[in-house]
Amino acid sequence: MISLNVNGKKYEVDVSDDVPLLWVLRDHLKLTGTKYSCGIGECGSCTVHIDGKSARSCTIPVKDVQGKKITTIEGLPETHPVKKAWVEEQVVQCGYCQPGVMMQVAGLLSESRNPDPEKIINAMDDVICRCGTHPRIKKGIRKAVQIMRREVKGS
Amino acid sequence: MNKPITRRSFLKVTGLTIAVSMTPHGYKLVNASEQKGASSFKPNLWFEITPDNKITISVGNSEMGQGVRTALPMIIADELEADWKQLKIVQGPAADPFKNPVIGAQVTVASASVRGFYEPLRKAGAAGRAVLIKAAAETWKVPEGECTALKGAVTHKKSNRTLSYGQLCLKAAALELPKNPPLKKEEQFRYMGKSMPRVDIPDKVSGKAIFGLDVNVPDMLYGAIARPPAYGAKHISFDQNAAEAVKGVRKVVPTPNGIAVIAESITAAWNGRDALKVQWDKGSHPDMSTESIEKAYAGDLDKPGAVVVNKGDAKKAIEDAPKKVEATYFVPFVAHATMEPMNCTAYVQSDRCDIWVPTQGQTGTLMTASKLTGLAPDKVHVHTTLIGCGLGRRARVDFVIDAVTASKAVGKPVKVVWTREEDLKYDAYRAATCQRIQAGLHPTGRIGGVSHKVACTSILKFTNPAAIRNGIDIYSLWGIFDWPYTPGYPLVFNHTNYDFPNWHLEQVLSDLPIPAAPWRSVQNAPNAFVMECFMDELAHAAGKDPVEFRLEHLGNNMRAKRVLQTAAEKAGWGKAMPKGKGRGIAQHACFGSYVAQVADVSVNEKDGKIKVDRIVVAVDCGPVINPDPIIAQMEGGAIESLSTALKEQIEFANGGVKSSNFDDYRILSMSEIPEFEVHIVKSKEKIGGIGEVGVPPTAPAVANAVFNATGARIRRLPMTPETVLAAMKKT
Numbered sequence: 001m002i003s004l005n006v007n008g009k010k011y012e013v014d015v016s017d018d019v020p021l022l023w024v025l026r027d028h029l030k031l032t033g034t035k036y037s038c039g040i041g042e043c044g045s046c047t048v049h050i051d052g053k054s055a056r057s058c059t060i061p062v063k064d065v066q067g068k069k070i071t072t073i074e075g076l077p078e079t080h081p082v083k084k085a086w087v088e089e090q091v092v093q094c095g096y097c098q099p100g101v102m103m104q105v106a107g108l109l110s111e112s113r114n115p116d117p118e119k120i121i122n123a124m125d126d127v128i129c130r131c132g133t134h135p136r137i138k139k140g141i142r143k144a145v146q147i148m149r150r151e152v153k154g155s
Numbered sequence: 156m157n158k159p160i161t162r163r164s165f166l167k168v169t170g171l172t173i174a175v176s177m178t179p180h181g182y183k184l185v186n187a188s189e190q191k192g193a194s195s196f197k198p199n200l201w202f203e204i205t206p207d208n209k210i211t212i213s214v215g216n217s218e219m220g221q222g223v224r225t226a227l228p229m230i231i232a233d234e235l236e237a238d239w240k241q242l243k244i245v246q247g248p249a250a251d252p253f254k255n256p257v258i259g260a261q262v263t264v265a266s267a268s269v270r271g272f273y274e275p276l277r278k279a280g281a282a283g284r285a286v287l288i289k290a291a292a293e294t295w296k297v298p299e300g301e302c303t304a305l306k307g308a309v310t311h312k313k314s315n316r317t318l319s320y321g322q323l324c325l326k327a328a329a330l331e332l333p334k335n336p337p338l339k340k341e342e343q344f345r346y347m348g349k350s351m352p353r354v355d356i357p358d359k360v361s362g363k364a365i366f367g368l369d370v371n372v373p374d375m376l377y378g379a380i381a382r383p384p385a386y387g388a389k390h391i392s393f394d395q396n397a398a399e400a401v402k403g404v405r406k407v408v409p410t411p412n413g414i415a416v417i418a419e420s421i422t423a424a425w426n427g428r429d430a431l432k433v434q435w436d437k438g439s440h441p442d443m444s445t446e447s448i449e450k451a452y453a454g455d456l457d458k459p460g461a462v463v464v465n466k467g468d469a470k471k472a473i474e475d476a477p478k479k480v481e482a483t484y485f486v487p488f489v490a491h492a493t494m495e496p497m498n499c500t501a502y503v504q505s506d507r508c509d510i511w512v513p514t515q516g517q518t519g520t521l522m523t524a525s526k527l528t529g530l531a532p533d534k535v536h537v538h539t540t541l542i543g544c545g546l547g548r549r550a551r552v553d554f555v556i557d558a559v560t561a562s563k564a565v566g567k568p569v570k571v572v573w574t575r576e577e578d579l580k581y582d583a584y585r586a587a588t589c590q591r592i593q594a595g596l597h598p599t600g601r602i603g604g605v606s607h608k609v610a611c612t613s614i615l616k617f618t619n620p621a622a623i624r625n626g627i628d629i630y631s632l633w634g635i636f637d638w639p640y641t642p643g644y645p646l647v648f649n650h651t652n653y654d655f656p657n658w659h660l661e662q663v664l665s666d667l668p669i670p671a672a673p674w675r676s677v678q679n680a681p682n683a684f685v686m687e688c689f690m691d692e693l694a695h696a697a698g699k700d701p702v703e704f705r706l707e708h709l710g711n712n713m714r715a716k717r718v719l720q721t722a723a724e725k726a727g728w729g730k731a732m733p734k735g736k737g738r739g740i741a742q743h744a745c746f747g748s749y750v751a752q753v754a755d756v757s758v759n760e761k762d763g764k765i766k767v768d769r770i771v772v773a774v775d776c777g778p779v780i781n782p783d784p785i786i787a788q789m790e791g792g793a794i795e796s797l798s799t800a801l802k803e804q805i806e807f808a809n810g811g812v813k814s815s816n817f818d819d820y821r822i823l824s825m826s827e828i829p830e831f832e833v834h835i836v837k838s839k840e841k842i843g844g845i846g847e848v849g850v851p852p853t854a855p856a857v858a859n860a861v862f863n864a865t866g867a868r869i870r871r872l873p874m875t876p877e878t879v880l881a882a883m884k885k886t
Binding site (some may be wrong): 016029035038078083095124126127137 | 217221251352353355356357359360361362363365366369377402420422492493494495496509542543544545546564572573574593598783784787790791792793794795798816817818822823824825828830831858879
């Protein structure tokens, strides 16, 4: 049995300990927001947060994340600035890569509240989107930064 | 007693004269007799109004990010004069009314969704509005002319009375729909022409959206398929016992596409597949490689081809011209590489078959499943999920065959999942092509004649071989030449915008076994690369400005001229560029829309790296339904095209595909994305497509910009640093 803490909930999963976290999330916990696309950590569609840091769940054996705090797209609050910005800027096309993209952006913004363009490009450069939403991902990040600023002012 | 309206009379009603001859199944706008004792007003499969004042709109097209699930409801809701807030938008089943009138099948391809449904949905919505007004007028016993529909309700101003569509729907259901409902005028549009937020976005952002790979059916098993490593390879042996001994594996099943391992989890299925240790023979072309393929294409140019066009005397016109230009181009195979790998879930039972699938082609899915199961088509239920990128790949049915065969063998629901490696290796690619083109220029700078030979892979050979006519594959020629309209042939006209006085066009179809399929714009993109790069070469040879030269050869094609001029003007065409930078232009029309792009590039002359700084797009698609997704499609189309222009090429070795995943098949990434400007050129012309039309001009605009920056002509894709350096050496 593997014990997992996902989106603040505890799970016990009967699964071989070398199965990638991605498939445990998707097929055992039915958290299908995290996507499979390459399986080798190249594209970022499977990005989740492990103890607050972006990580690619397709290459992480599930045994390595026992006792750690895992957050998936479903666990990112609906009021999160990135989710709000993504709807406002209509970033998404097919949407398949976007949960991973949004988790990558949320990870970036938790480290740096106002990343400069170079930092944004560095953080997003190994994320693949086939629809070509990149210009809007950039817009979405700028919007999320604005929303975060407004929230700080408002609080 | 209301008379049921037959298909023929409906088509007469709607005045869709094109649809009459095109559509094998037509539409049923209304059958009032079916509405007797109705619990809702459902004049057709497209929308239904219920007494709770909700309007459910069913979209039969596949949503893959292009926004069809928003655009088609906008058309209905506008003419119906519905309130956007009262709509519930759902995915429709596989059914005849969802067959696209310009194609004759339920399939989301050829940028045809809005083109095909614009008129029928407007008429259906308007007929609904008219009958709801009539229902109100009859209720109040006032003239219809005194009643107005406004945002989901009908009002009689004189008496200050209002009834909602929900209150009117049952009465409306008993009335006959008008034969000639008045359509709104453009200035009356409530939704069309204004950017409406896409209805599929909120669930995609929350993570709740269900794509094909996310489907979960109770009692479902998983399937993985061992596929041959080379074209034509057959298995010699495999260890079924070893696979079935793997924990979680239920069964090993041969399928038309390979050997399926069916298991309780996808990881167990993959472990089982590894345990099969399949031995394959060498296949039909064991020596085939990237290099041999390119050689074969170049060799095809020396074979006699099928004559497609022989207008005037191109040979003489070229011989007589004082200036001759000749160039040979090559575009390799590229993959669809959709982010969601191919997959399908099927449950075959004795009396029904259910398929949950991210498909672009419901009709094809239905017919394939019906054939494989022996069940009548009405026993097959196609549940179309959201699609993680389509690009044409998902109009195929190979993944449907996998899942239906597997489920039939085990009597349980089975989800077959392709790995990324399978997705890249067993794709049907954008057809590679090698083309030689010659032209003669008059002293005035006008083109006297063009002789053009196209060697390419046949797309129709793998999709619809019966449509190859006299050795000519029209799909592979799109963007250069198209048949004039003929019945039974999809209503597109993808012909070059240029009119050459003397023109010879030949086509040679490759005999290599590599399958090709439509890839976002079909062959318009590779062919536009050739045509627009060559036009640039001719402009240079004629000593003319590339914009001016194109305008001189676009005749009366005002739409092409207008987008070209708009893109040039907005981009600041004509201003000198700093050293190391260049500006290039290209225009192309396909699927009824016109697009021009200007690319600004920086070229590093030492390492040959191209950085595209900015792309300015001008598009004329006729009437605009939802502007923001049009801008998104222009950006996305150009970016995807740029990815193929700079990076993508499928590699082959030992008779099969060598490329395997995103580590060796690279896709454009954030640091390589240019700035964008998109200008929608408004026109009142016939409505055109959007999903694919932004793709073709990008590669030639970039190549022409590289010439502008360096003086080097790039005549092959992708424009890798090595290709650029090699071209620069020649100058």
